[in-house]
Amino acid sequence: MHTAPVLDISSLRTVFRIGGRQVAAVQDLDLTIAPGETLALVGESGSGKSVTSLSIMGLLPRKVGQVTEGSILFRGKSGQVQDLTRLDDEGLRRIRGNDIAMVFQEPMTSLNPVYTIGEQIAEPMRIHLGCSHRKAAAAAIKLLEDVGIPDPERRAGQYPHELSGGMRQRATIAMALSCDPVLLIADEPTTALDVTIQAQILDLLQKLQDERGMGILFVTHNLGVVAEIADRVAVMYAGRIVETGTVADVFTHPRHPYTVGLMRSVPRLGEATELRRRGIPLPTIAGSVPSLVHLPTGCSFAPRCPLAIDACRAGVPPLYETGNGRKSRCIRWQEV
């Protein structure tokens, strides 16, 4: 794809103030998303995936979290490119829900329990598109139909507790798409759902993307989901991107030991039962994610890495170009 990207982040650094000291939850982060493209952001819990999405949205917890370096260039619906890190609160608010929309992990808690589904879907259209109540309500019903909710008129008048989890996630997707955003950020949108519903939601997202052509930043720690939905993948570890590339490349020939470990710890179909039957524990990455407060010097992954050598601990490795647009933050990527 050679169109100008909707999102172009460079050298992003987001810090949190925890007990008087600053801790970088995200650093040296570069990523781009083209229109119609899906980029998956994967990594273990605490690697900074959600902080990245909240930095884009300008929804970091006030006073505590802050972007301190880098730029987030965003091409809105109008085609105008703006740096989101330089916009004021009002400027960001106009973009949120309008040009960039977000779907969250918990469909049970991310809808307001005291307003109807229809009202919650209609709200962004009234705010951003200046729709009348009646027009927005009609559009909300149409959106419910688009996301595959049967009997949309009735559902629009119901409250969140009257819908199942899968249904609610469809409703939040309808809400996110109401203003026809150019970028959709989905932070673990299927993690809370059971497997069959998960597959339906992924299909739905893909169908909607084909129809509308928005870029998607898909946050997940499930590699199976990545294979299903994403064009490209960025693997995060301890606040940094350690490997990026197309899904096909990264999955067939990972160029970073962390990616290799991640993929090993996802058993292939039937493999888990086979291993368990033979009494062999499921493979995991030895050790645990380092605390952001005490990051090791050099490569953050070195303490857990089977390939680590002294040179790894000398300094943080840069992102090496490994061919075909791929990058790896490993000095020994050729040997992986």
Add this chain to the structure above:
Amino acid sequence: MLTYITRRLATGLLMLVALSMLVFILLRLAPGDPISAYINPNVAMSQAEMDALRARLGLDQPLPIQYLAWLRAAASGDLGFSIQRNGVKVLPLVLERIGPTVLLMVAGLAIAIVVGIAAGIVTAVQRNSATDIGFSIAAFFGISSPAFLTAILGLYLFSVVLRWSPSGGMLTPGAPFSIGDLLAHLVLPACLLSIGHAALIMRYMRASLLEVLNQDYVRTARAKGVKEFWVIMKHAVRNALLPVVTLIGSTIGIAVGGAIFIESVFNWPGMGLLLINAVDTRDYPVIMGATLIIGACVIVVNLLTDIAYAAIDPRIQVA
């Protein structure tokens, strides 16, 4: 909905019967002979005359019989006669006092709700600011100072020292009725009555809103581009109100107690004043009648708050 209200009213009626029984027993357990209230101490009375009076009033009967007799009469709307006011019927006497009491309580409650909720919102949104700390200290004093103390201090300060307000009563005696005159008399006692309640509501509202502001759906609202003002007022406040409504419903009883103090301090012609005078003079029928009516009011208000709760929260199915 209708069946729900009917059922609630029926249980309310049972509670009233239980209340009347309790008050009846408590009154009879109080030391002293009830007959003494009927006797003029300046007129000598023989034992035979006393027994005759006792029999006429039914006071020679066993307690359960006495109670049932009272209950039967009460059920037909006859609450007996006041002892102290020479045969004035209790029911009209009590009914006449309801208006002023309800006025005072509704005014006090309305002030408490508006001030408490507004202060709760401000302090939660500006958590740990000077405003927040100031309000919290004020609320601490509001909750911990007893009603009789605030009533007397308030009366002294605003009526006696500052002369902003009349020092008692509901209307200026002799003057023609006017709303302005009524309000002038109402403001001070209603404000004083509201203090404790407002402080309590503020604290609940603050805690509840702080919790709601951490909820995912508030983040969703922000992610939709809702203006921060409406994130608070539309998405958070309505959810935060739920526990506060329950609190208001369950503390109405406390407000009644406060109102009784305020009425006696401000000479407000309501039920509280009536009740205190009746207790002073051992006017049993009036005590029974007044508690019964106050109890009925509390039950109805509780029902109203439950209905309000169902109106705010669609998850509550009233059936």
